[in-house]
Structures are given as structure tokens and as C-alpha cells.
Amino acid sequence: MQVDTHLQQRRKAQGGPQKESPASPGDAGQQFVLRVTYVLTAVELTCLFMQFSIMPYLAKDLGLDSVGFGYLQTLFGVLQLLGGPIFGRFADQWGARAALTLSFLAASGFYLLISFATNVPLLVVSRIPAMFMHVLPGAQMVITDMTSPADRPAALGKLGLCFGIGVILGSMLGGTLNTKFGIYSPAYVAFLANAICTLVSLTCIPANTKATSEAERAPSGTPPAASVFDLKEIARLLALPGVGSVFFIKILSGFPSGLFMIMFSIISMNFFELEAAQAGYLMSYSGVLQMVVQGLVVGQLTERYSEDTLLQASIFVFSSVGLAMALMTNVFHFCLIVPGLVFSMCIMNIVTDSMLTKSVPPSDTGAMLGICASVQPLTRTIGPTIGGLLYKRFGVAAFGHLQFAVNLLLFLYLYKKNVPQNVKKSPLSLLQG
Template identity: 25%
Template structure:
């Protein structure tokens, strides 16, 4: 079953990541040609502030891209626990198929998005449908025990690594083959390929996946299951880890500190990460193909570090490794911010030093922070601890892109990255103080 989860996730992530290197070019396309009027309507709303701040027109695409990124993540934050509750009552397979069909529908909308309004609708449908990752984590919990769960989670990590290495590169290649200066629909080819992969995923799950939650273990009613799901949406309860009971005061305080650190890290990190493609597009003139190669460099570096070192870190050194990863994030974004300045010599060298440190820090932080959080709670509450941690991460990713994109739009990329890097010392300090 773990292998089936791996194949399904790989198909999904290959399709999902194709759009990453294309997003700046797509925003520029809708900025220059949008017969729905939505892009122009949004421009009119920010025009007053744009004139005051002296923001170039081309930076408007960064602002609107950030809103779309945050909207997608926010919808995922809300929908994933609800789909999890649905699966607790009716089984994993129906819920996974509904998610995958919804994802396929979003690619259909992307393929026909000749205007900005349809593209926005595609992102909304995609965000609401993106509950399959959480559902597959529940599947692994269904079919594994404490001794084998780590191996199952490792397969999920490998699927993410391979997807984020190959997906952006494949999307960029197909976009390059179909791109011409005159073409207004060059995105149809990568969107159609994403749709084909998504449909293959639906068919694969329908045929190969066997239900892992027997009737006798399912929730008795939808209402009780949904009420538990809201524990992963209520922001105050999330930060308090209210769903985790029977912790002593000291353990509860430490777990909350880990959750706050994780949220602040991902809030700052995800915003700067999201605007990275816009920075390389504006500052270096990167094409989608160059963006794809950049993502491949980041993904390969992460995969080598995670596979060769991070997974072998002993438990007693996890706290040290988390601190190291958080500390590396600071210079990584400082180097990228300096590279964005036109007057900086050896800009490309600075950029790739920053990208290497970015990949290295990413390889350390998320798995080590997850391991730290997993040490808390009784055996039957580990799932709740990890579920709340994932929800905090999803909430951070829902807020980070829009804040960082607004800063990029108003004060420029260099200041945004360097100031953001300074703020990233806060989560490092918090985890340093947590024993």
C-alpha cells in the first residue's frame, strides 16, 4: 500500500509543480491581455498606492501572484481537515478520489484559462481539492505501526523530492516548446500534460487502491468527525495544541514553543520562497526553462542532503540540526537579496550561494522540527500532534506569500529579502531557547 501511495503522490506532485516556473510569465500574460476585466479591476484598486510608492507596472504581477498563492494555501488549510473528516466517516478511497477528480478539474480550467478570471477559478478549485496529501498520510497511519511508520513517511518525502525536481523542469520544457512571442495560449501544453497525469492518478487509485479504513473503525457520524476537524482550523486552538490532552505543563509549554517556531519559520520562509521566481524573472530575466533548472538544482541539493545525512541524524542531535537549519536560512535569503541588486558584482554567484544555503536549510528544518514535535503526546495522540503541526504550516503558507509579495511590490525585492532574513533570526532564537 505504501508503494501505491508513493506512485499516486508522485503523479500528483509532478502535475502540481509544473506551474511553479511558469507563474511569472503567466502573470505577465494576463497583465498584457485579459478580456475578463478582472486583472484591470484589481489594477484600479491598487493604482492609488502604486502612484504614491512609484511601483512599476510589471511588479503588479508579483502582488496578484502572491494573493493567488495565499488563496490557494488558505483553501487547502480549510478543506484538508474537512476532507479528512469525510474520510473518517466514509473511508479513505472515496475521499481521495473526490480530491483527485477536483484536482483534475482545476487543470481543465487552467488549460482553457484564456483570461485571468478562469485562471483564478482554476486555483480556487485546486486549493479546495488539495486534501489528498493529508489523506495519504492518514492511509500510512492506517497500514503501519510505530516501527514501520518512519519508512512510510520516508516514501512520502522521496515523492516530494522527486516531484519538485522533475515537475518544474518538465513544465518549463513543455512551455518552451509551445512558446512563441505571438502565442497567447502557450500554457495549454503544460496544463494538458498536468491534466493527463492527474487523470492517470485518478485511474490508478480507482484500480489499485484498496480501502485501508474498515467499516468498524470509521467515525459513527459526520457531525462528530467534522467537529474534530475544526480543531485543526480554529487558530487559537492550533497554537495552544488544545486537542492534545494529558500533557504536563512543561511539555505543553515546549510543544507550543515548537509550534510557534514552526509557524513563524514557514510564514517568513514561504513568502520569500514564493517570490523567488518573480525575483529571478525581474532581476535576471529568467525564462521558464531557467526557472525549471533552478528548481532542479534546489531539489537535487535537498534530496542529496536528506537522503545522505538528515535521515541518519540521531534523535539526541535533532534539536541541534533544527537550529543549524534555521540559522542557515538567514544568510540564504541575504545572499539572494544582495543578488537582486543591479549594482552588486558577481550577482549570479551570490544567487546560487543563496540557493544552495536555501536548499540546505530546507532539508534540515521541516523533518527535524517534525521529529521534535513527534516526541510529545501519548502514542494514540501522535497523529493529533502532527496534524496540528501540519495545519500550522498550512496557515503559515496561507499568510506568507501575500505579505511577502506586498512587501516586494511596495519596497522592492532586495529590502524584502534582507529584512525577511533578519526576521528569520526570531524562530532560530525561539528554538535555541527550547531545551
């Protein structure tokens, strides 16, 4: 599948090697834009987790039972699943700044509608703007456009710091504001924050983040850009050499752990027998680990090892964690497993995103990231049904067995096929050194 080989061939066909973008990696202006992007992402993720922390209580106050709340969450996932590829195509046609601004506008509408949701129908209507709430993919698009392929994994990894900040601050602020100022106060704060982020995005992010040389290299006979809603363009990207198999690995490898995380609130309550506050501490522990791995560890690893090696290593660790998960009996065991789970999830997401954006033309990186952004909503859409069935019939160990089996098969497949990259190192050497 050799992604690098296909990418080099595509670059030659397009007129030679890539030229450096107007803002080189060391350029102060580029660094400012990247820092602004990180800050905006951290703010929006904090707002998102504030909403997550109060939504079960708001739904209960409005008369929704657990089944109704599940339908509400499924609707959120379906809308994001549908909107992800469209959002990516929009970014490629109108630029990352327009896409990021659209995402903040959608988030502002989302939180504003929540603040007016005094009954169940209004709460359902408040989900609609979620279709275009893709701040994290929008930030990935800016970073992808403004960094070289070699620097991209480390730069994308720093978004993990933003995610960790969002998990910790959002959960804490959501509960505090709810207790002191009422259940709608987090929605008011989130609306104001996203309105400010919209203005900052418009004023601080360049209108065109892609390299000017990429635009100049477009052939004169190129047909006009397809519609944002053209599904054939999405299918074309998935059919490119090296894309379909990596995307398939991305979905399949993380699906078992995604099922476990969807069921985690029930598992923590019934299997671990934790109180709400204790479950919150466990989530904070996971958030801190994610900050460390994505903010500090990923950059070091990508400098020393190829993406192929890291991909195989993450799948190997995923499989090992699955086996340990099948054997765990208490929350202490889970705390020992979490570092490996976080490591494999972070490496898998960052490396596959980087590989996929390298394997498509620069003009299509936004669409590719939009497709990648649909993986998590897909899990959230079908996960509750499958996860609930597994938990009810086979218990917590079923998630571990599934994760072990799926990732072991993927590891053997990758080991045999040597997917992709030119530098071949054993993933076991990464774990040893």
C-alpha cells in the same frame, strides 16, 4: 512539553500499548501500498509544477498584469489554507483513501477548468477546486497510518524524492509542452494523469489504512464523530499537550525563509540579475538537493538522533543560513547557502510533522496533518505583502536578518526548555558528527 510522555500516558489510558497494524513494516502488501503512494505523489507534484511553469504566461495572455497575477496566487493560497484542516478532518472520518481520491478528483477538476480558461473570470473559477487539492498531506496520511512511529520520519522523508521529481520534471515538461503543443497542453496532460491517479488510488489503496486495533480501542461511550467542518475539533487538537508549541515553532521558524522563497522570482531577476533559464537551473539545483536530503539523509539521521536533537539542529542551521543570507552579494554565495537552507527546511518539516502526529490520538492524525498542510498556504497568503514590503524598504539582507533573529531566539528557547522527547543530545553534536 514532553511529547513522548504524554503519548505514552494517552496510550495507557486507551487500554495499553499500541498493537501492530494488520500490515507490519515488513509486510509486502504494505510496501506495495507505500510505493504506489510515492508514485501517485510524484505524478501529481509533477503536474502541479507543470501548472506553475505555465501559469504566469497564461495569465499574461489573458490580460492579467503582475498585480492581478498576485491576487490570483493569493486566492490559491487562501483556498488551500481554508481547505487543509477540513481535508484532514475528512480523512479521519472517511479514511486516507477517500481523502487521497478526493484530492485527485479536485486536481482533475482544477486542470480541466484551466484547459477551458479562455478569459480571466474562468481562470479565477479554475482556482476553486484547489481547496481540496492536498495530495501531499493525503500521502502523508497514508504513510502515517501504515508505519510505526519509529519508522515514520524516514518514510515521510522519502516524499522529498517525490517533491524533487515534481520540481524538476514538472518545470521541464511544462515548458516543453507549452513550446511544442500550446499553452493549454500541460493542463490536458495533467487532467489525464490525475484521472488515472484517481482510479489507481481507488483500486490500490486500502479502504482503511489505520490499524484495526486502533478502531477496536475506541471506548463504547465515545460520542459520535464531530462534523468535518467543526472548528472546535481543530482547536481541541491544538490545545493537546505538546501540540501547540511544536506547531508554533513550525510556523515561526520557516516563515522568514518562506518569505524569501515567495520573493525569489523577483530577487533572482533584480538582485542576482538572472535570465529565466538560469533561474530555472537554480531551482533544479535546489530540487536535486531536496531529493538527496529527504530521500537519503533524513532516514540516516532519524536512526541516530532523537527528533528533539534534529529539531534543534535544523533551527541552528536556519539561523546560520540567515546570517549568511544577510551577507551574500551574488548568486555564487547563494549557491553555497542553498544546501544549508534545504537541509534545515526538510528536517524542520519532517520532524515537526512526525512529532505532531505522535502527540495526537491515532484517530486524529489526518486532521493534524491537514492543519500542518495549512502552514505553507498561510505563508503564501500573507507572504507577498510582507515580503514585498521588506524587499522594497530594506533589500534582500532583511530576509537574512529576520531569519537569523527569529531562529536564534527559537534555538535559545528550545535549548532552555528541552522540547520534547526523552533522549537529550546536543544539536551541536549532530553538526559535528
